Amino acid sequence: MPLTTRLLSCALLLITLNIEADEVVQIEVGETEQDARLPLAELQLFAQVFEQIRSSYVEEIDDKTLLENAIVGLLAELDPHSSFLRKESFEELQEQTSGEFGGIGIEIGMEGGFVKVISPIDDTPASRAGIEPGDLIIKLNDQTVQGMSINDAINIMRGEKGSTLSLTIARENNDGPLNFTLTRDIISVQSVRHRWLEPGFGYVRIAQFQMNTGAEFKESLSELTSADQALQGLVLDLRNNPGGLLPASVEVADAIIDNGLIVYTEGRAPSSNNRFSATPGDMLEGIPIIVLINGGTASASEIVAGAIQDHHRGVILGTDSFGKGSVQTILPLKDGRAIKLTTARYYTPNGRSIQAVSIKPDIQVERAEIRALKNTYQVREANLNKHLSAASRKSTEKKPDSKAITADNQLYEALNLLKGLKILSNKTVSNK
DSSP: OOHHHHHHHHHHHHHHSSOOHHHHHHHHTOSSHHHHOOOHHHHHHHHHHHHHHHHHSSSOOOHHHHHHHHHHHHHHTTOTTOEEEOHHHHHHHHHHHHTEEEESOEEEEEETTEEEEEEEOTTSHHHHHTOOTTOEEEEETTEEOTTOOHHHHHHHHOOOTTOEEEEEEEOTTOSSOEEEEEEOEEEEOOOEEEEEEETTEEEEEEOOBOTTHHHHHHHHHHHHHTSSSOOOEEEEEOTTOOOBOHHHHHHHHHHHOOSEEEEEEEOSSGGGOEEEEEOSOOTTTTOOEEEEEOTTOOTHHHHHHHHHHHTTOSEEEESOOOOOOEEEEEEEOGGGOEEEEEEEEEEOTTOOOOTTTOOOOSEEOOOOOOOOOOOTTOOOGGGSTTOOOOOOOOOOSOOOOHHHHHTOHHHHHHHHHHHHHHHHHHHHHHTO
């Protein structure tokens, strides 16, 4: 193929990303000023580099691979969340948003050439092994990660159930790298779970925003509000929730916000400018809510937390969120491939962009393990000689899930805050 013909082919490919030829001509000679300003000098440079690699590189590389690598480079240089999805990666992404896929169970991004853990997914090999948000993966199976694309890293981490994967991780405030060996499993993400913390106080955990998350969240609220015991307060746990589908986050926020704006997005394309508002009605009818967040709370989960905070619908408790305030759109291409492209920024109802800034909790509570202090010298009533025995009357009060609560100080603080809000509410009513 002559160089001039190849130049034209490369130019059309870069402009259209696999749009058909008749559509290419229409775009290239379009009436808008932007369409007319094609970077011909840069495209010519690209063609020259392409020809030099094709003819002089030490090993022969077919044209298809070179062009695909060029597309990968185009997207990789934009931001950490834009990428080219080969057929396998596109299929895996579709599996992930539907709730089941194979691997170790982490949401990742890129930072400084390394793979950064945004969040481990609940009850997966990664979470059970102790992988934490913010960990930097520097080696996968003894292969250095620096220089890999995010898709290359994902392909290494995915594998058959029962196979093993070794990770070397750099963790902040740790003296040296940490080594983990994980056994891959089928990752079935249960998006929403709920339970009672104590009589009257419920707990809902959202692990990830998937296609059915909104419906599952509403079902959890219905079960809690229709139980024999009256719901007096709710803890909504969004910690280590890496995000997911924007419509699912809007549906969750809509269930507990009575009216008003939930989130809006702004981008260069008209289709990227959208406003999402709550429909009238609050399933909890004003019942107090505490929202738990941390550094693994990202993207769609930050939309929910930001909307609740701006509407003063609940109290945000925990640590600063991840700070991902951008929206990615999946744009399918032919042959089963796609691009994941950052197309917009999102803003909370008050106009805040949390991109690289984070949702700041109303009450800052660092995560720490609560341990009972043993003091052999402490004297209690039970230690006194001839102390009275406890009354034998049977208590009808249901015991709280003390193990789950006391092992998690942030949850413990959230429950205590809900109790305090309930007491204040009762006093306000009695004084009227």
